Every structure is written in structure tokens, then in C-alpha cells.
Amino acid sequence: IANGRHWPEQNQIFFNNGRxxxxxxxxxxxxxETSYATELADFDGDGDLDIAVGNDMAPNAIYLNAGDGTFSRSGTFGKPYAPTRNxxxxxxxxxxDVDILITxxxxxxxxxxxxxFGHFSESLPFGEMDDSTIDVDVADLDGDDDMDLILANRDGQQNYIYLNDGxxxxxxIPFGTGNDETRAVAHADLNRDGIPDIITANIGEPNRIYFGDPELTFRLSITFDSGNDESYSVAVSDLDLDGDMDIIIANVGEPNTxxxxxxxxxxxxxxxxxxxxxxxYDILSADLNNDQRPDVIECNSQAVNVYYFNRERVKN
Incomplete structure (x- = not known):
């Protein structure tokens, strides 16, 4: 768990007992550290999970797993002093191998x-120099077998898709209104047409779904939450186990939904x-207790973190 943000704290590892x-x-x-984000991945290719930590105005760090759940700081990645948010x-x-995108x-x-081998000496920029990028998601949007980028920009800036030529x-390509207050973005094929759709979590305006189309215009959109909550994170998961993807929204100052x-x-x-x-400020879904149901985990600021077990009946 990344604990710091603007106020340096110790990051913590919590071990699951399998239940x-x-x-x-x-x-x-x-x-x-002033940590905003952590990500788990096998960065050095040895079959266990390592940790990347993104810090605000301090070096981002890689921690390699010895294979027994103990971690050593092995190096840094990205600019040494940048306002990293995700x-x-x-x-x-x-x-x-697994690369890292920094917003x-x-x-x-x-x-x-x-x-x-878990070394990140080579980097390249994406987006505009002055973008207030708060989140990025990765998906093959155009079906050419490489990874494209979906950027969420805050401060009323335009959101963008960046198509990779391989x-x-x-x-x-722009999407959205051009002045959205987006805080998080995710993708899933919500209408089951074989094309990824984009979900945005916004503050002070409704959260939206932008449906994908073969021309990649993403012009067709709907609101799925008509309120004006301050939504800071979005996750997708098949919570009711019916074969389609559902949406989980994290809010600040209002109940999560x-x-x-x-x-x-x-x-x-x-x-x-x-x-x-x-x-x-973050929400995610994973099967924490090995019952074949995706659960929900909340990461809360200045409060306990909470997780919810899914009691939906498993469908055979």
C-alpha cells in the first residue's frame, strides 16, 4: 500500500493468509516516502512479484522480491524529481517483459x-509537456496487436487516446468534451461487441462510458452515474458473475458505488x-479469499482501508 502522497509515510505490505x-x-x-502509487509485476522475470513505487518529487523505486516475500530496493526509474501521480x-x-508508464x-x-532484468534505463515521453495527466490505461484499441494508451487529464484538459504504430x-485522438475533470480511466468491452469501451471517473460531473467503434471516434457515450460526486478511481470486474463487466467507483466524501x-x-x-x-482515492477488485468471486478493495485517505467479500452465488 502506498501511504505517503504529500506527507512522507512508510509503505506497507499486507500478507494474505489465503482466506x-x-x-x-x-x-x-x-x-x-511521498508515495502516490504502487504496482506489482514480475519485473526481473524470475517468476515472483516485484514492486514499483511512484513518488511525488522524489525518485521512483523498484523493489525486487527474493522469492520469499522479502524485498530489496534495486534501482530507480523515470525522472528523479517529478510530480508522479500514477x-x-x-x-x-x-x-x-513488463514496462512502466508514469503519469x-x-x-x-x-x-x-x-x-x-528489472532495469529501466531507457525511457521515452508520451502526451504533451504540460498535460495534467492523472491516470493512464493500456489496451489494444485498434486491434493491431500492440498496446495503445488512454489518458485521463485533470484540470479541465482534453482527454486523449494515443494509438501505437507498433x-x-x-x-x-481526443475523446470526451474537451474540458472534463477526469480523475481515472479504465477500459472493458461493456456492450460485448468485441471493441473496448472507455470508462471515466470524473469530479463535479457525471461519470461516463464512451463506446468503441471501428473508426475509433468514441462519439457515442452515456452517463452511468448522473450525480456530481468526486470520483477518483474506477475498476471493472464481473461482480455478479453473469459474463459481462460491471463498474466500481471510488468517491471522496460520498459512499463508494x-x-x-x-x-x-x-x-x-x-x-x-x-x-x-x-x-x-483508489479502488480495485480481486478474489481475496479464493472462492472464485471478485471482491472489492478500498484505499482510503486518513481512515482505515476496507475490503468487501462478494457473496454472489457462483454460477456453474
Missing amino acids: GIFTVSVPLDVIR LTVADVDGDG NRGSENEICLNDG QLRFRH VFINKDNGQSWDKIILSEEKYNT
Whole structure:
């Protein structure tokens, strides 16, 4: 868990006992850092999960796993002092290892290329120099078998798709209104037409779905949450186990919500996760207790972090 943000804290590792219980935790490092994001991936190709940490105005760091859940700081990646806000991991250059994308608010974003051993000495920029990029998602939007980028820009800036030509040269396409206050972005084929759709979490305006089309215009869109909540994170998962993807939204100052897909992305049933009004800055879904149901995890600022077990009946 990344704990710092603007106020340096120790990042923590919580170990799952296999049943969704986290009674054992250890600090990732003895130092306190202004960490905004952590990501897990096998960066050095040895079969275990390593950790990337993204820090605000401090070097971003890689921690390699010794294979037994102990981690050592092995190096840094990206600019040494940048306003990093998020990390995304994916094989962007198609060479079989995991690269890291860094979003830097008001500064140049970076793709840090992995040499296969967890070293990230080569990087290249993406987006505009002054973009206030807060999140990036990765998907093959145009069906050419390489990874394209979906950028969420805050501060009323235009959101963009960056199409990869396979050589890490990108052509950008705008989507959205041009002045959205987007805080997070995700993708899924919500209407099951074989084309990825884009979901945006916004503050002070409705959250939206932009449906993909063969021309990649993303002009057809709907709101799935008509409120004006401050939504800071979005995740997708098949929560009701019916074969289509549902949406999970993290809010600041309002209850977090689940939206169940009822009509191929055209209608949604809203469920309140809890009446608690946390300041939730990240939300994700994973099967924590090995019961074949995706659960929901909230990361809350200045409050306990919370996870919810899914009690949906498993469909055979």
C-alpha cells in the first residue's frame, strides 16, 4: 500500500493468509516516502512479484522480491524529481517483459522500458509537456496487436487516446468534451461487441462510458452515474458473475458505488457499497479469499482501508 502522497509515510505490505485475512504486515522500506502509487509485476522475470513505487518529487523505486516475500530496493526509474501521480504496468514495446508508464501532473509523462532484468534505463515521453495527466490505461484499441494508451487529464484538459504504430510512435485522438475533470480511466468491452469501451471517473460531473467503434471516434457515450460526486478511481470486474463487466467507483466524501451491467452497457443498477463517506482515492477488485468471486478493495485517505467479500452465488 502506498501511504505517503504529500506527507512522507512508510509503505506497507499486507500478507494474505489465503482466506482474505491480512493479519501480518511489514514495512516495504525503513524510509518514509511521498508515495502516490504502487504496482506489482514480475519485473526481473524470475517468476515472483516485484514492486514499483511512484513518488511525488522524489525518485521512483523498484523493489525486487527474493522469492520469499522479502524485498530489496534495486534501482530507480523515470525522472528523479517529478510530480508522479500514477503508475501503470504493461508490455508496451511487445518484447515480453513488463514496462512502466508514469503519469506526471503538469510535467512530461514517461514510458520506462524494461531490459528484461528489472532495469529501466531507457525511457521515452508520451502526451504533451504540460498535460495534467492523472491516470493512464493500456489496451489494444485498434486491434493491431500492440498496446495503445488512454489518458485521463485533470484540470479541465482534453482527454486523449494515443494509438501505437507498433514502434512506440503514437498518434493522438481526443475523446470526451474537451474540458472534463477526469480523475481515472479504465477500459472493458461493456456492450460485448468485441471493441473496448472507455470508462471515466470524473469530479463535479457525471461519470461516463464512451463506446468503441471501428473508426475509433468514441462519439457515442452515456452517463452511468448522473450525480456530481468526486470520483477518483474506477475498476471493472464481473461482480455478479453473469459474463459481462460491471463498474466500481471510488468517491471522496460520498459512499463508494457498484454499477451492475444489465443491458449490454446501456442500463445499470446502482449499489452502495457502504454508507460510510470515506475519502477513497483508489479502488480495485480481486478474489481475496479464493472462492472464485471478485471482491472489492478500498484505499482510503486518513481512515482505515476496507475490503468487501462478494457473496454472489457462483454460477456453474
